[in-house]
Amino acid sequence: MPLPAVGSRLSLKGYTATVRYVGNVDGTVGDWIGVEWDDPARGKHDGVKDGKRYFSCLAPDAGSFIRPLPSIDYGRPFLDVLVGKYIEVQHGSATQETVVLGSSNGAIQVEAVNLDKIRGKFSRLERLRDISLDKEGVSRPNPAGEIRAKCPSVRSLDLSHNLIPSWEVIALIAIELPLLECLTLSNNRLQSFQSSIHAGQAFRNLTELQLNATLITWQTALDVIAFMPKLKHLELGYNRLSGLSSTEYPQGSFASLELLNLDGNDLMDWGDICRALRPFTSLRRLILSANPISVIPSITSSISKPSSLKHLALTDTRIDAWNSIDAVSDWCPGLEGLSINGTPLVQVDPETVQTWRQLAIARVPALRMLDGASISPRQRTDAELFYLSLISRIAYPSDAARLAAHKRWTVLCQLHGTPDISVSDSAKDDKLSNHLIEIEAILSSAPPLLSASHDISTVSQTTIRILPSAPLRLLRLKLQKVFKAPRGTRADVWMHMANGKFSRLGNLDGEKGVDENKEIGWWLDEGAKVVVCLKPGE
Template identity: 25%
Template structure:
């Protein structure tokens, strides 16, 4: 085999798989199995690659029990026979810019505008180079003006080059100076799904965007920085110091690698690390924690979709990020939150836990204890958690988090005293009051046989005091027979009604039955719509709280959910 005719590839560089166009990193070039002796010119050469998507891999760099190369993710490696051109190179950023916007160096007057390397303009239209002049695309009359507007790089604020196979900046120093001048207005640059191999290439590009604030590099693969970088590399990485928002979702990175990057992003406020399957361990050494201690600017950390399952590791990170205000742990396998330690994270105001694996209400109480000043919460159960709750619900439903949206919202609101929004919906003062009163009755009714357990429910005792309810009351021993199981309700036609009527029902009675009995009691017409309000006494006045006659989804609401023996119900007709 004539080795001189083969393309030149470099270990550590990134390419496209020639057949599938899947992005890969080249990890090995040589024979299989590896040999220490000089390569026989007649032997077959193999390329060891790592796919960005592990599902396309065949192994983890192992051949006949020999570790030929290492992969970031298990099962993401493969071997390709080095024949023909198995890997394809990408292009540089300068090429991408000029293909989309025209030349970076403006054309002299009278010259035809440049469209792309294989597309040219003439008097009739656009000639597609690949057609050898046989295909001419007609252009509109205002084509030149459109090209001029599109090529006005100075007015751009956002530039996106996702999935274009960019490997480097490209161009010379003179062109770089022109780019710095013309692109100073760009604030957001998207370089996701490209072939940049390291932070040096990223920094070289960032140098050309002096106004850059947001940099998106998601779905990329970068070489990890080292502790001992050359001075010129450190100086180049200084171009990242103006970035305030960085997207590194699905970059197969780790928290240790992030810590090495921190000195070069001192002004970062928002860091996206979602879907990094390699982030399963948040534990750092003492020196790395000291780096976090000095990182005061970070306000928002998003770790959704990472493989985090230990709350203690989350707590350790939070101890050292004193400026952090927003945390996202959505779609993580976190299934347990212990009680709060002596340290509370009062700086955390926003928390997201969508697709959660938490099953028990006590864990939500512990989150409330850890984040006492939380004002925004996003929470939902994963499909697996819902299945587990459904399977176990008949045995222990009270302690398990409900999948009913209405019931879940009411209980969550009650557990977080400073919450302003839940699942992006604002909590009004009246909704909070309704939820807290409902919560008191909910806990009371489900702990009737064990009143001492009520204090274990987050904020139960506190809310009883706030709303003037007796948190120590126990149920009286019921009379024998059906009558002893019934509760009595005082039915008022209006707030100042001096002589309420009385109804007796079983706690298990439906709200529909209650409406029917109230309708007969007050002799309402068949066309009348009834509103049945729970009430509280405020300084001797009866105030409406919740209209229980409204349709509610997700639960079998009964009289016993809303009322205890001796409670009052206010009737409104419309």
């Protein structure tokens, strides 16, 4: 049987690989195929055998040698696979098949029942608009014109986990699909892009491209998308990218790109990322989740800021300081959506998620969405008042030091009024004190207005003493008992600020949540005043 060419793709026992070497191996008889497995765990070395290098791998220790066996599958033409999946009805006795949902790392798999019946509805290939040939062994195009004649209406094509060796093959397939807009190539291993006469025409209408887990380089990605003038959505997750700066930007416009997904890579340098984003002048969404970014530095004039960004995902990164969130606001002044779940900012104290949420909202002025939850105007006011109160209880050597630590201090004081700053030397230790503090509690028939000071609809008034280390839920229970609330009643509590305004403590309507375990010393000091509104349980 003929030997495969270097660079071709193969499948053996369900595992896919790229051919890196064909020939003899010292000390053995016969031909060997040196391969790099897509799954590095299948490998035994990096192409070195007995001290001699035969080939190199993109992933460490992903290589091994195999014999040219008849059981090796080198793939089939596109149309052969398409017809076999969408027209032929013999699929064995299994009634369930696995379907992969979503993008990025393909982590969501579901069992779909009776797909054969569904395929019957799509057996007229000329009507197909969405084609999925994931894990079907596609390796090459058909003769020119055949694909276009069979399925001219295709707009979305999924070729993930296949045996396609190069971008040239991708172009020869795509050029046959003139209406193609969405192309998914995740979990393939394509040779470095070489510009060809087909690329410009093949990719001219693409608006979405997924290249997750392909080990593509940033430079190759730029070279490819330079031929995609309408591209809006690009996914490059899980490609082991450690840097993005490029000294060569290929000719072509990148102004159409609106979403860039870089999750699951090895990116650490925020400045490097911003430099790489310079050509993408319309970029609105940037996903950096699960990258080892730990610091977002203060803005510098030497690096262009991504001013067009509206949404930034930092989920599961290593951001651990609030000054990085302050810096995000400076780098992206129009930022409306932010994700910080899974960062040390939240994980340091998992019982205070609501506190972190308030701090993030207060520090990023344009934010409308945080970790997927919308921010109402009232929530923003609450967060900013809480933030002001928190700052006012911390001792600083000077006003300049306070402003350096909290850049929005002046602006927030202008919006809500300057809180009374009367911090003793031991104020920062109040929340850990073992001494009871006295709190004035006012029972009101209606919730107080947050935006302005006004007369409280007082029903009753008393004072209570409580440890500042007690959780907020205990304060609620104590207030319910003091005001003789019926069983099942909920107590909403508002802190009376020094400027006469109010800020709700904890979760809405006494709802159970992690903030209920927060020590009340975070909010209340000796002599603090709270307003309580009792509501019947549902």
